[in-house]
Amino acid sequence: MLKKTALNEEHRKIGGRMVDFGGWDLPVQYSGLMAEHNAVRNSCGLFDVSHMGEIMVEGPGSLEFVNYLTTNDASVLSVEQAQYSVLCNSEGGIIDDLVIYRLGLDRFFLVVNASNTDKDFQHIQNALTHYQGIKPSVKNLSSEYSQIAIQGPLAEKVLQSLTETKLSDIKTYWCKEGKILSTPAVIARTGYTGEDGFEIYISWGEAPRIWNALLEAGKDDGILPCGLGARDTLRLEMKYALYGHELNDVTNPLEVGLGWVTKLNKSGNFIGKDKIQALKVSGSKKSLVGLKSLGRGIPRQDYEVYSSDQKSKIGHITSGTSSPSLKYPIGVAFIDKSFETVGTRLYVKVRDDFHEFEVVKTPFYKKDA
Amino acid sequence: MNYPTNYRYTKEHEWAELVSANQIRVGITDHAQSSLGDIVYLDLPKAGRELKSHDTFGVVESIKAVSDLYSPINGKVIETNSDLISDPGKINLNAHTEWMLMIEASDAKTQFDGLMSADEYTNYVKSL
Numbered sequence: 001m002l003k004k005t006a007l008n009e010e011h012r013k014i015g016g017r018m019v020d021f022g023g024w025d026l027p028v029q030y031s032g033l034m035a036e037h038n039a040v041r042n043s044c045g046l047f048d049v050s051h052m053g054e055i056m057v058e059g060p061g062s063l064e065f066v067n068y069l070t071t072n073d074a075s076v077l078s079v080e081q082a083q084y085s086v087l088c089n090s091e092g093g094i095i096d097d098l099v100i101y102r103l104g105l106d107r108f109f110l111v112v113n114a115s116n117t118d119k120d121f122q123h124i125q126n127a128l129t130h131y132q133g134i135k136p137s138v139k140n141l142s143s144e145y146s147q148i149a150i151q152g153p154l155a156e157k158v159l160q161s162l163t164e165t166k167l168s169d170i171k172t173y174w175c176k177e178g179k180i181l182s183t184p185a186v187i188a189r190t191g192y193t194g195e196d197g198f199e200i201y202i203s204w205g206e207a208p209r210i211w212n213a214l215l216e217a218g219k220d221d222g223i224l225p226c227g228l229g230a231r232d233t234l235r236l237e238m239k240y241a242l243y244g245h246e247l248n249d250v251t252n253p254l255e256v257g258l259g260w261v262t263k264l265n266k267s268g269n270f271i272g273k274d275k276i277q278a279l280k281v282s283g284s285k286k287s288l289v290g291l292k293s294l295g296r297g298i299p300r301q302d303y304e305v306y307s308s309d310q311k312s313k314i315g316h317i318t319s320g321t322s323s324p325s326l327k328y329p330i331g332v333a334f335i336d337k338s339f340e341t342v343g344t345r346l347y348v349k350v351r352d353d354f355h356e357f358e359v360v361k362t363p364f365y366k367k368d369a
Numbered sequence: 370m371n372y373p374t375n376y377r378y379t380k381e382h383e384w385a386e387l388v389s390a391n392q393i394r395v396g397i398t399d400h401a402q403s404s405l406g407d408i409v410y411l412d413l414p415k416a417g418r419e420l421k422s423h424d425t426f427g428v429v430e431s432i433k434a435v436s437d438l439y440s441p442i443n444g445k446v447i448e449t450n451s452d453l454i455s456d457p458g459k460i461n462l463n464a465h466t467e468w469m470l471m472i473e474a475s476d477a478k479t480q481f482d483g484l485m486s487a488d489e490y491t492n493y494v495k496s497l
Contacts, residue, residue, distance in 0.1 A: 033432050034407040229406065229433050298410050298430050322409035322432050329410075351428065 005050035006146050006207040014225060021228055022115035024051040029227040036230035037324040040193050044152030045226035046214055049199070050207060053117025053142040055110040055124065061134030062106045064268060069127055070100065071253055071276070073266035077102040082173045082190055085261050086253050087112075087120060092275030093249040094256075096120050097241060099190055101175050106136070109186065109201075113243045117142050127271060146207035150214060150223075151197030151234075158218040159198055162210070163187065167198070180210055192231065194238035194363060236319050237365035239290055239332055245301060245319045246288055246332060254279050255286040256334070287340035288318070290362035291331045291348065297355030298322050299331030299348045306347040307339065310354050314339055317348060325365045331357070370399045372491055373465055377484035380493065381423075381439040384465060385484055391477045394468040395441060397429065400494050402464040405431040411457035413438075413449040413469055420444060422480070426470060429457070441484055444474030 002025035011018065016027030026048070029036060039045045057066055066074045072085035079102055087095040096116040101109040112120045121140045128138055150159050156167045165178030165187055175188035186201040202210055215223060232242070241247050246256055253262045254276060264277055291299065299320030307314050315335030323330045331348065339346060342361055347354040376384045382401035386394045402408060410430035420426055420440040427438040448471040453459060460467045474480060485493060 028433070029406060032407060233432060296410060298435075300435060322430070324407075324432060 003051070005048055006204050007048045007050065007211055010208050010211055011048065011225075016225070016227060019228070021051070024114060026051060027225075027227040029229045030225045033227070033229040033233065034324050036224050036226040037233050039222060039224035040152045040195055040226060040230065040234055041325055042153070043222040044150055044154040044158055044197070044218055045193075045224050045230065046211065046218070047149040047151065047226050047231055048146075048207070048211070049149050049231075050146040050204070051114035052147050053112040053114060053120065053140070054145045054147075054201065055112060055117075055121060056107070056139045056141050057110060057124075057136050058104070058107040059136040060106060062108050062136035064133050065128070065131060065136050066100060066108045066110075067266060067268055068131060068133070068270050069124060070098070071258075071263065071270060071272065072100075072261040073263040074100055074102070074108065075266065079104055080174050080176055082175055082188055086258060087123065088253065088270075088272030088276070089123070089249065090271055090275070091250075092252045092272040092279065094243075094247045094251055094253060095123055095249060096243055097247055097258075101186065101188060103175075103177065103186065111147070116243060144204055145201050146204050147199060147201050148207065148211060148214070149191055149197065149199045150218075151191045151193040152195045154218070154221045154223075155195070155197040158214060158221060158223060159187075159200075161217045162213055170198075172196070181213055183210070192240055193234040194240075194365060195234075232319075233321055233324050236321055236330065236332070237323055237325055237363065239362035239364060241288075242319060246334070251334075252276060252279050252284070255284045256288040285337050286315075286334060287337040288332060288334050289340050289359050290364055291317075291320075291333050291346065291357040292360045292364070293329035293331075294345075294356040294358055296329070297348065297350040297353070298329040299333075299350065299355075299357070303331075304349045305333045305335055306349065306354065308345050308347065310347050314346070323364060330364050372398065372487040374487045376465070376487065377441070377481050378487070378490035378493075379439065379441045379484060383439060383441050385441045385481055386468070387478060387481045388471070389477075391475055392447070392471060392473050393442060393444075393477050393481055395470045395472060396466075396468045397438065397460065397464055398490070399464045401436075402461050405429065405434055405436060407432050408457045408460045411454050411460070411469070413451075413454060414446050416446050416448055418446045420446060420472065429460070438469070440472065442472060442474055442477060442480040444472040444477060444480075447471050447473045
């Protein structure tokens with residue numbers, strides 16, 4: 001039995017093509033992936049991301065505990081500030097990536113990947129059991145929150161018409177608790193598309209009312225409801241990692257370019273620190289690079305990557321598509337570090353043929369490029 | 370969707386049009402293009418290739434998905450639509466006229482007659 005978000009009927013009413021996404025019945029597209037992708041790049045798009053998990057850590061000791069769980073340094077966060085971070089296991093493998101919102105001095109709102117929510121919550125509870133410091137309260141609130149993302153250059157304008165919170169006061173990766181159409185909401189200037197925009201967290205049952213009001217408010221600006229397909233191409237053009245593609249339980253953050261969220265010098269220990277420290281000393285032998293096709297072949301997850309003599313296999317594709325914004329095939333590849341230099345020519349085996357690619361700078365897509 | 374009644378169809382969502390007693394044209398159905406979404410890649414065989422019915426003759430890819438293409442009949446590829454390779458998005462606009470292959474076989478008509486009619490295919494799609 002597939003799980004449904006509060007917006008399931010709304011998706012069906014407007015022609016969402018529903019698919020099983022990690023056990024959730026969600027739309028892969030409505031009007032068309034390309035149109036939805038372009039709406040986000042040029043005006044705005046609306047996403048139901050209520051399947052994402054929400055875990056609240058609060059009370060005395062919550063900062064220290066969050067810092068023990070995650071690799072980034074949560075102590076630098078002001079109240080209302082957000083941070084991208086990673087949960088690791090004791091081997092330094094990535095259990096999940098997440099966004100941490102510091103809603104109060106002792107109140108941390110952790111937003112995790114849908115299909116990892118149960119695993120993450122289990123891990124956090126286990127960690128809490130063995131934790132030596134002051135133990136905060138940890139609750140899985142995933143079934144209480146709906147999450148809607150409104151993304152694109154016109155997102156602020158459209159959302160502003162439904163809230164008295166002054167959105168221009170919220171900087172990127174900050175948030176405020178306010179109201180949207182009189183319902184309490186966490187309004188965060190975060191997202192997964194590379195565009196300006198907001199992610200709003202509201203009570204589960206309020207989602208249809210807010211969703212429909214946003215579609216109505218954005219009608220003249222060309223707002224489109226967007227499915228998982230566009231969400232994937234938008235994040236891929238930015239080379240944002242997706243769990244199960246770029247990230248998994250046996251990959252160390254330093255192998256996939258996440259050193260910037262791994263703060264080995266922060267105060268106190270954190271889970272996985274020893275292994276990450278050791279890899280930092282020995283040096284990662286792997287690298288996550290962006291590849292651009294020099295021909296027509298579209299790279300897809302798990303396709304093999306070869307060196308320029310086509311003889312040695314040096315890695316594999318973690319995500320790939322034909323970029324709707326750039327109009328050529330792009331891919332992210334997990335490869336031997338010695339091939340990571342921008343400009344390096346590599347081959348991807350597409351079915352039976354070798355297709356030539358080049359390592360390029362990322363993000364693939366830049367505004368006004 | 371209306372499927373042309375003079376065409377025949379396969380369970381793999383190709384259509385065939387009988388051009389003469391020994392030649393058919395092949396494309397993919399509107400249902401196929403709609404399921405795939407925005408089509409961005411097409412690979413077709415070279416003329417001269419001998420195909421058996423259900424053989425893979427090429428690949429079509431949308432942004433999201435990869436799908437093999439299957440020959441509706443036994444025969445020999447005598448022509449491919451190379452324009453479509455450079456602009457495969459046209460398939461989304463008009464799947465039933467954007468043909469991919471011309472296949473020749475001495476018994477093309479007999480094989481063609483053995484495929485699903487438009488009514489049969491319509492019911493088949495409904496049953497999916």
